[in-house]
Amino acid sequence: xxxxxxxxxxxxxxxxxxxxxxxxxxxxxxxxxxxxxxxxxxxxxxxxxxxxxxxxxxxxxxxxxxxxxxxxxxxxxxxxxxxxxxxxxxxxxxxxxxxxxxxxxxxxxxxxxxxxxxxxxxxxxxxxxxxxxxxxxxxxxxxxxxxxxxxxxxxxxxxxxxxxxxxxxxxxxxxxxxxxxxxxxxxxxxxxxxxxxxxxxxxxxxxxxxxxxxxxxxxxxxxxxxxxxxxxxxxxxxxxxxxxxxxxxxxxxxxxxxxxxxxxxxxxxxxxxxxxxxxxxxxxxxxxxxxxxxxxxxxx
Numbered sequence: 001x002x003x004x005x006x007x008x009x010x011x012x013x014x015x016x017x018x019x020x021x022x023x024x025x026x027x028x029x030x031x032x033x034x035x036x037x038x039x040x041x042x043x044x045x046x047x048x049x050x051x052x053x054x055x056x057x058x059x060x061x062x063x064x065x066x067x068x069x070x071x072x073x074x075x076x077x078x079x080x081x082x083x084x085x086x087x088x089x090x091x092x093x094x095x096x097x098x099x100x101x102x103x104x105x106x107x108x109x110x111x112x113x114x115x116x117x118x119x120x121x122x123x124x125x126x127x128x129x130x131x132x133x134x135x136x137x138x139x140x141x142x143x144x145x146x147x148x149x150x151x152x153x154x155x156x157x158x159x160x161x162x163x164x165x166x167x168x169x170x171x172x173x174x175x176x177x178x179x180x181x182x183x184x185x186x187x188x189x190x191x192x193x194x195x196x197x198x199x200x201x202x203x204x205x206x207x208x209x210x211x212x213x214x215x216x217x218x219x220x221x222x223x224x225x226x227x228x229x230x231x232x233x234x235x236x237x238x239x240x241x242x243x244x245x246x247x248x249x250x251x252x253x254x255x256x257x258x259x260x261x262x263x264x265x266x267x268x269x270x271x272x273x274x275x276x277x278x279x280x281x282x283x284x285x286x287x288x289x290x291x292x293x294x295x296x297x298x299x300x
Contacts, residue, residue: 001029003269006034006263008255022262033075036081048157055090063094064099076103076110080122080193081127118191118192122231123136125210128148130150134170135166136172142166172214188224190249193229197210199211204238228252228253230254233255235255242254263280264279265277
């Protein structure tokens with residue numbers, strides 16, 4: 001089975017246009033989008049409106065375009081840490097129409113019998129929006145207690161106390177313990193917005209490993225055939241690779257650093273490591289890609 005994966009499109013229609021072109025040219029059986037799919041500019045209700053409008057117009061148009069040419073294709077998507085959780089109400093009609101499956105924290109069995117396990121949470125960051133941020137484990141201290149933290153509400157964002165937020169939420173380790181075990185690892189794909197810790201896939205522009213130890217432990221324990229990740233746009237540039245292996249699991253983070261060229265990966269499940277193809281020719285970042293990386297999440 002041919003799988004197409006990308007993450008961190010951040011509402012850039014040029015990326016979605018390239019995704020559609022890839023689908024038409026390559027005819028993958030499964031398309032997976034690993035979070036941070038919506039615009040992140042604007043504040044409060046303005047941001048909510050921008051993300052909702054993108055879902056109803058641009059994302060809907062993309063999904064309908066896919067379905068016109070490939071009516072039987074499986075499409076899975078998740079929100080990321082820059083996407084407001086409050087926009088899920090706008091996603092529901094698209095999911096109900098059968099245009100895609102929303103991968104939150106659970107297992108999805110595709111029409112072709114593949115098990116896709118989704119996980120949208122990430123470890124704490126210095127950024128403002130905390131909807132999907134948690135401590136990695138109970139032993140972790142709060143790294144950025146002075147952040148002016150916010151979470152999404154019905155039509156915008158509201159401030160939260162950083163300490164109270166993290167102490168009141170289950171950790172990544174606790175949430176992963178509730179995920180369905182990979183009963184058939186050879187037919188299981190794990191999609192986590194955050195990459196596993198201490199790998200070539202989680203290195204920031206500062207050279208720091210910021211992935212999740214809990215996600216790495218989950219992969220080590222369950223050994224799905226493939227795991228796909230995003231979140232750290234520049235890891236491909238920093239490490240020079242977008243693929244690694246943890247035990248029997250082949251792990252990918254294609255990054256998103258070559259704007260206006262899409263960073264995506266095509267993988268054949270018959271031999272994931274050898275069959276992999278990246279849509280960008282090298283790990284060298286573009287100036288526009290670096291500017292996208294630096295763009296702040298404004299929130300409220």
